[in-house]
Amino acid sequence: MAAEVVGAENDEETPKDIVVDWMADWICKMEVIRPELLRAVPVACALRGLRRPTAKAKDLYRSSVQTVRIDEFWSHSWQRKSWKKISSLLFLKRGLPAGVMGTLAALIGAAVSSYGLLPPSVPFGTISLWNTIFGFLGFFLTLFTWPGRERIFLDACCIHQSHARSKAEGIRSMSGILKRSQKMLVLWDKTYAERLWCMFELAAFVKSRGAGGMAKGHLAIRPTLLGPCVLAIVLSLSSFFIILVCVFSYGWDHMELLGGVSLAVLILSYPAAAVFRGYFHSVHVLQEQLQDFRLSNTKCYCCTVKHVTEKGVPLPLCDREILTKSIGIWFGSGLNFEQDARSVVLECLTEQLGHNYFPYWLWLVATSPILWIFLDITVKSQSRPGGAWSDQWPFWFISAWGWWMGAVPCCGAAFFHICKVLRTPWKTRWMDRAMNLLVALVMQPIFGTSFLIIRLLFQWPLPPWLSGSISSVVHIALASLVWNVSAWTRQLGLAS
Numbered sequence: 034m035a036a037e038v039v040g041a042e043n044d045e046e047t048p049k050d051i052v053v054d055w056m057a058d059w060i061c062k063m064e065v066i067r068p069e070l071l072r073a074v075p076v077a078c079a080l081r082g083l084r085r086p087t088a089k090a091k092d093l094y095r096s097s098v099q100t101v102r103i104d105e106f107w108s109h110s111w112q113r114k115s116w117k118k119i120s121s122l123l124f125l126k127r128g129l130p131a132g133v134m135g136t137l138a139a140l141i142g143a144a145v146s147s148y149g150l151l152p153p154s155v156p157f158g159t160i161s162l163w164n165t166i167f168g169f170l171g172f173f174l175t176l177f178t179w180p181g182r183e184r185i186f187l188d189a190c191c192i193h194q195s196h197a198r199s200k201a202e203g204i205r206s207m208s209g210i211l212k213r214s215q216k217m218l219v220l221w222d223k224t225y226a227e228r229l230w231c232m233f234e235l236a237a238f239v240k241s242r243g244a245g246g247m248a249k250g251h252l253a254i255r256p257t258l259l260g261p262c263v264l265a266i267v268l269s270l271s272s273f274f275i276i277l278v279c280v281f282s283y284g285w286d287h288m289e290l291l292g293g294v295s296l297a298v299l300i301l302s303y304p305a306a307a308v309f310r311g312y313f314h315s316v317h318v319l320q321e322q323l324q325d326f327r328l329s330n331t332k333c334y335c336c337t338v339k340h341v342t343e344k345g346v347p348l349p350l351c352d353r354e355i356l357t358k359s360i361g362i363w364f365g366s367g368l369n370f371e372q373d374a375r376s377v378v379l380e381c382l383t384e385q386l387g388h389n390y391f392p393y394w395l396w397l398v399a400t401s402p403i404l405w406i407f408l409d410i411t412v413k414s415q416s417r418p419g420g421a422w423s424d425q426w427p428f429w430f431i432s433a434w435g436w437w438m439g440a441v442p443c444c445g446a447a448f449f450h451i452c453k454v455l456r457t458p459w460k461t462r463w464m465d466r467a468m469n470l471l472v473a474l475v476m477q478p479i480f481g482t483s484f485l486i487i488r489l490l491f492q493w494p495l496p497p498w499l500s501g502s503i504s505s506v507v508h509i510a511l512a513s514l515v516w517n518v519s520a521w522t523r524q525l526g527l528a529s
């Protein structure tokens with residue numbers, strides 16, 4: 034081993050040094066060795082690739098095609114569970130079409146059921162849930178099958194994993210591939226900043242845009258816990274509103290049923306509190322990691338196995354030497370890169386994830402079942418037992434949008450804030466559970482107030498369309514205030 038160590042005072046370059054220099058020079062040129070190495074796959078194939086079936090490495094590679102330009106480069110660490118990454122990507126890539134298609138399907142359900150073409154009461158109570166059922170079918174079908182046109186670069190699919198030479202060439206061409214990628218999506222988990230290759234990809238992408246060339250939207254950084262969080266919102270809020278519809282179905286004016294509703298809020302907000310406290314903690318960890326980011330603390334495979342493969346074959350070159358040399362050439366020094374990584378990534382995070390670290394559009398997608406459930410109530414209030422159309426349906430139809438885009442996001446913002454304040458995990462499991470319960474309990478009066486507002490407006494002696502409009506305008510205005518307040522205070526320089 035001693036023979037391999039190159040002393041700083043030794044001016045003569047060893048053959049190994051020459052190769053390392055040559056490799057680093059090549060990487061810094063940001064070129065692709067052969068045009069066939071620039072490859073991309075559709076989103077669906079990339080999602081399959083993330084499941085990492087190493088036995089099918091050849092099939093994965095065959096699913097990629099040669100291209101001249103890549104729409105998005107997915108950068109991620111292989112260290113964490115893939116289902117979190119896959120669920121995050123499903124919502125990020127297909128969430129918007131899924132929300133739109135789900136809502137269209139719910140509207141079709143509303144049209145079909147209001148003309149009496151479907152059994153009136155499914156599955157229980159006096160309110161049918163046809164719109165919600167149609168909505169969920171449309172939503173999840175789109176989420177799992179939407180054919181996106183984006184061309185994605187994912188290492189598992191676009192670099193030949195079972196052919197040693199092609200694999201080496203692909204890795205050497207990585208900076209060239211990044212230069213030809215329009216955007217980069219970083220799936221961040223705790224291990225990302227610890228992996229040298231991940232941070233190298235980030236460095237190469239930042240470098241390829243040139244000084245000040247990083248336009249808005251080129252780099253997206255999302256915590257991998259995003260997917261489980263969106264799923265938690267979809268499941269907990271839709272279950273809650275379905276319970277609410279049942280309660281409503283058996284008599285809205287029975288105040289004693291509010292006890293049941295409040296119990297449902299408690300039971301459903303508890304697991305959501307656990308997931309979101311974890312989410313905010315992970316975002317906080319991400320920020321801390323960036324503040325302390327040092328290239329020397331990153332790990333790479335070759336150094337972890339002490340430059341000897343499982344079969345005992347020595348690895349001739351060290352990735353760390355080559356990559357840190359490349360970064361040194363690009364940024365002047367490793368220190369400059371560390372500073373750039375901190376500022377660029379932190380700026381990106383603050384800009385993209387905003388005050389609540391959760392985009393509003395994604396919140397609307399996750400809570401779209403609420404709109405469908407309100408459509409069910411609208412259909413119910415359209416027809417009275419005698420068949421005559423009730424005059425209350427405009428109230429429900431109009432206030433449905435206010436609930437979806439205003440009242441529930443207000444409650445969501447409050448929920449986020451509490452989860453963020455109480456995000457730190459406790460040492461004992463019981464204390465941690467008590468914190469989740471505390472979040473769930475604090476949500477009770479907040480939910481309750483929203484219900485009372487709608488109940489109050491419902492009883493006002495106003496035309497239904499007017500009270501519905503007042504309810505919607507008030508709720509949406511309040512939500513836009515709550516979701517933007519931190520951005521405004523930042524702009525005004527009031528926040529630290």
Ligand SMILES: [Zn+2]
Nearest residue numbers: 335336351352
């Ligand atoms: Zn090494």
